[in-house]
Amino acid sequence: SSGSPEASAGSSAAGDDFGLVKAGTLTVATEGTYRPFSFHDDGSGDLVGYDVEVAEAVADKLGLEIEFQETQWDAIFAGLDAGRFDVIANQVSINPEREEQYLFSAPYTVSSGVIVVNEGDTSISSFDDLAGKTTAQSLTSNWNELATESGANVEAVEGWAQAVALLQQGRVDATINDELTYLDFVNTNGPSGIEVAATTSDSSLSALAFTKDKTDLVAAIDTALDELRAEGVLAELGEKYFGADVSE
Amino acid sequence: MAEGWQLFLDSFWPLVLGGLTGTIPLALASFAIGLVLALGVALMRLSKNRVVSGIARFYISVIRGTPLLVQLFVIFYGMPSIGIVLDPWPSAIIAFSLNVGGYAAEVIRAAILSVPKGQWEAGYTIGMSHGTALRRIILPQAARVSVPPLSNTFISLVKDTSLASLILVTELFRVAEQIAAFSGEFMLIYLEAALIYWLFCLVLSAGQGRIEQRLDRYVAQ
Amino acid sequence: MAEGWQLFLDSFWPLVLGGLTGTIPLALASFAIGLVLALGVALMRLSKNRVVSGIARFYISVIRGTPLLVQLFVIFYGMPSIGIVLDPWPSAIIAFSLNVGGYAAEVIRAAILSVPKGQWEAGYTIGMSHGTALRRIILPQAARVSVPPLSNTFISLVKDTSLASLILVTELFRVAEQIAAFSGEFMLIYLEAALIYWLFCLVLSAGQGRIEQRLDRYVAQ
C-alpha cells in the first residue's frame, strides 16, 4: 500500500537493485510469538507488534510489498543465511559476535534489561547479586549472555512465558528480559507477584538484521528509518505498544 | 478460571482450523507419498542383490537414526546451499514422506515376509512371474497384516507434523504457540492442543477399524 | 569452510558428552521403567474385566494420541499447579516412562497373543495356574517376538529425549542448540548432532542383534 509517487518510483528501482528474495517484496522473518514485538492479535488474529509495524512502515517507505515469514528463533538465522528472508525484524539486538556475521540497520529500539524476581525477594538487588543464583532465559536471546556474565547459572526455556512460570513456581530465582516485555506482561496480566529487582545501566539496541551482501538494502532502509523517526512514526508506534517512544 | 475457560473456547476453533488446514492435509499427503516410497524401499530391502538391499538398508537406518527435526532443517535450510530452494509446504511434504518411507518400509517388508512361502509357490505353479505373484497374491494379503502398524505410523506422523512449524508451515501446534505467546497461558493452550490431537487420533483409529473390517471379509472371524 | 570444520571438531566431544550424560541415561532409565509399566498395562488390556481393560485402553489411547511435548509440559509445568513440583530429571523420566508404557504395552500385548494357545493349555494341563503359565511359558516366548519392535520403540525414545531440553534437561540436542545459538551455525551443528544420534542408534541396533541371537538359541535357524 505505497501511496506517494516518489516511493513507487523508488520501488521499481528497488525491485532489481536490492537482490530481494522476491522482487518488489520485502520478505521479513519474525517469530510471531514474541509479544509485544511480534505476535498475533488475540492469539489467532493478524500478525501485529512493534517490530512488525516498524517493518511495514519501512517497506511502505521503500515502496515495497511486505511479506512476513514466521518461524522459531532457532531457525531464523538459518533461514536468513539460506536466503529465505531479506531481513529479520524480531528485536535482534546488536552485539559483536553477530556483527561479524550480519549487517544491522540503525537501531529502532533502545531499551534496558531488567532482572525480574518474585515480589519481596530482597536477595537480588543488582546484577552482581545474580552470582550463584539461577535464572531462566531463552537460550537464543541476548539476555542469556548477560545472565551468564553476571555469574548466574542459566536454565534455558522456550520463552518469557515459561520463564515467568518457573519464577512463580519458585524453581528459579530470577529471569532477565527486556523491560518492555516485562511492562507489557504486567499491563495485560495485572499484578502477577513479580517485580523488577534491577535494571541494566547500559541499554541494548535492537535493529533489523541482514546478510553481509545486502549493503544497498541496508542503506535504503536506514534512510527510511531516519525519515520515519523524523516524521514521528516510530514514536507513535512506541506510544501504541509501550506508551512511550522506545526508538532512541 | 472463568477467563481461562473463555480463552479455551475462543481458541478451540482456531486450533481445529489449524489442524484441518495444516496438520491433516500435510499428514495425508506425506503418508500417501511415503507409502509408495516405502513399498519401493521394502522391495529393494528384500532384493537378493546385495548392493540394492544395502542401499535400502542405509536409507532406512539414516531416516530412523536421525531426528526428524534435523531432516526438516536439512531439506528446508540446507538444500538452498546446493541451489535447491523449495517452499515450506513442498519441503515439509518431502521431509515427512521420506520419513514415512523409512519407517513404513520395515512394516511392509515384515508384512510381505509374513505371507506363507506356499502362497508364492502357488502363484508360480499357475505360471505367474515374481512380479505378478507379488501384485496379485502377496501384496493383497500383506496389506491386511500391515494395517495396524501402518496406522500407528500415521498417528505418529500426525503428531510429528507439529515440527513443520519450524519451516514456516502453519498447523495446529503453530497456532497453539501463537495463542500461548499472546496470552501467556501456554499450559492451558497446549493441553487444549493435545485434546484436539487426541480427537483427531480417535477419528483416525475409527477409520483403521473400518479398513480392517473391509480387509477381514476373507478370514475366519 | 575451514573454521566450519574447526567448529565441527570442537563441538564433537561436547555433543557426544551431552549424549552420554543426558540422552543415553535418560533413555535407559525411562525404557527400563516404561517396560515394567507396559507389561502391567498389556496384561490389564488383555484382562477379561471390561473396566480393567477399558482403563488400559484409555491410557494407551491418550499416551499415543497426544504429543509427547505436551506430556512433558503437563508433568513439568502443569503438576506444580496441583502442588507437585518435580525437578527436570525426575519429570523427564516420569514423562518418558509413561510414554514408553503406552507404546510398548501394545507391542507386548501383540507378542503375548502371538504365542500359540496350545502353549497356555500345555501349561494348564501340567497343573500350572494362569500366572505361572504366563511367567514360565508365555512371557519367555513373547520376549523373543517383541525384541525387534521394542528396539524400535527404544530408538524412537533416544531421539525423543531431545524434547527433554524443553524442561531444562541438558542432553545432546540441548548442547547442540547452545553451540548453535552461540555460533549461529545451526545447519552444521544440527547435522553433526544427527550424525551422533545415528551413531548411537547403530550401536543400539548392534545390541539388538546380540539379544536376538541369545533368544534364538531354541529356534531352528
Place this chain on the structure above:
Amino acid sequence: MSHSDPAGERADVPGGDPLAPADIPDDSVLLTARGIRKSFGDNEVLRSIDLEVRRGEVVVLIGPSGSGKTTVLRSLNGLETPDAGTIDFEGGPSLDFAAPIAKATRFALRDRSAMVFQQHNLFPHMTVIENVIEGRVRVQRVPKKQAIAEASALLERVGLAEKRDAYPFELSGGQQQRVGIVRALALKPQLLLFDEPTSALDPELVGEVLQVIKELADEGWTMVVVTHELSFARQAADEVLFMDGGVVVERGAPAQIFTKPAEERTRRFLDRILRPLD
C-alpha cells in the same frame, strides 16, 4: 515337605519300572462322567455325554471331525468347563457343573489327569529334560534332583536318553510326541488323555509313538485315547466309543464295533476310513 508326596514315593521304589502307573490297576471305577453338555454360542457341541472309566482300562474315542471328541477330553482335564453334567473321580474331586466350579476344585481335577495333544505343544524354549520336570518341580514342588532322576529314567525307557538336553526343534515329530507323553507321565496322574497323538505325524513315525502308548496300556495305565488309528484301537482298547454330532452313537468292545457295528452311522464312518476309495 514334598518328599511326603505319596505318588513321588511310590515311583522311587528301586528297580520299579518307570513306565508303571502310580495308580494300581484294580478294575475299580476311577472316573464317572454323567450328562456332560457343552455349547459354544448356539453350536451345541456335546449333548449329554456319559462315560465311565475303570482303573487300568483303555477307552478309545472315534468319530468324525467336529463330533466333540476333543471337547470331551478337555472337559475331563478341566481345560473346558461344561454347561451341565457331573464328573466324579473316585477319591475326589467331584464336580457338578450346574453350579460354578471353585478354582481349587478345577485344579484338583487337572491334577488327576494329564493330556497329550495332537500338536505335541512342547515348550520350545526349554530342553527336553526341562520340559519333563517343569510341572513336577514348579507345580508339584518335587525337589529338582529327584524330578531329574525320574525324568531321566522315563526318557531312557522311551529311548530318548541321549536327547535330554536337546531343544524340541532338534527332534523329529515322533520324538517330540514321545517327549510329550513322558511330560504327561512325569506328573504321575491317575488318568492319561491322548488327543489324536499320531495324526500330525509322518506315517512312518506313527508306529514308534503308538508302540509307547500300547506299552503304557499294557503296563496298566488308565487312559482315554482319541485316535483314527483303528489298528491301535483293535489291539489296545477295552472299550470303543463312536461319537457323532456331540452324542455317543455306539459303544462296545472293539471286536463288536469294528466287525458288526449296530449303527448305520458307525458303519459308514468306518467304511470311509478303512476303504476310502470305494
Place this chain on the structure above:
Amino acid sequence: MSHSDPAGERADVPGGDPLAPADIPDDSVLLTARGIRKSFGDNEVLRSIDLEVRRGEVVVLIGPSGSGKTTVLRSLNGLETPDAGTIDFEGGPSLDFAAPIAKATRFALRDRSAMVFQQHNLFPHMTVIENVIEGRVRVQRVPKKQAIAEASALLERVGLAEKRDAYPFELSGGQQQRVGIVRALALKPQLLLFDEPTSALDPELVGEVLQVIKELADEGWTMVVVTHELSFARQAADEVLFMDGGVVVERGAPAQIFTKPAEERTRRFLDRILRPLD
C-alpha cells in the same frame, strides 16, 4: 489373440467332459528326467534321479520323510532348480541343468505341469471361482467369460458348484483340496503333480479327495503323485517308485512292490506303514 490358445480350443468341444485331459493319453513318452541332482548346502537331497512318464500314466512316489519326494516334484515343476541333470518334455521344453536356465525356459517348464500341494495353498483373499480362473485369465490371457464357464463346469464336476463364491476359509479341508485340484486342472497342463494331497486331511475326508484324483487317472490324465495312501497306489498307479535318501531304491508295478518288494529297505518302510504296531 488368446482365442487361438490351442489348449483353450480343445476344451471347448461342446459336451466334452470337463475333467478330460487336454493331452491325448496315447502312451507315448511325455517326460524324461535323467540324473537329477540337488543339494541344499552340503545336504545332498537328490542323488541322480531318473524318471520317465508316458502319456496317461500314473506314477506314484513313496518313501520316508526327507527322502526327496517333494524335491523331485518341485524340480519337475520348475519350483526348484536342480544342480545337474536333464528334464525333457516331448514337444519341449528341454532343460540341461549343467548350464544356467533361461527365464523363458523355466516358464515353459512350469506351463507343462501344475502342482497340487499338501497344504492346498488356495489364495485366501479370492473366492473359489476367482482362485480357479486366476491363472487362466492373468497368465494364459483367456477371456474372463470363457475362463469362468470352464471353471464352473469343473467345479460342477467335483461337486462344488454351489461353493463357487465362497472364500477358502468357509470350506472344509476336503473341499479346499478339491478346489486346489480344480485350480490345477483349469490350466489344462499336460502333467499333474500331487504332493501328499490328502495327508493334511481328517481321515474321513481323505476319501472324497482320492476319489477325484482316481477319476482323473481313469480319464487319462498323466500324473505323478506323492502319497502315503497305499490303497490308492495299489488301485490307481501304473508304476510305483520307492525313494530313500535321495535315490530311487526300487521301482515297479504296484502289485510287485507291495507284495514282494525286492529291497529290504522297501519292505521295512511298507511294514512300518501297514503294520505300525508290530
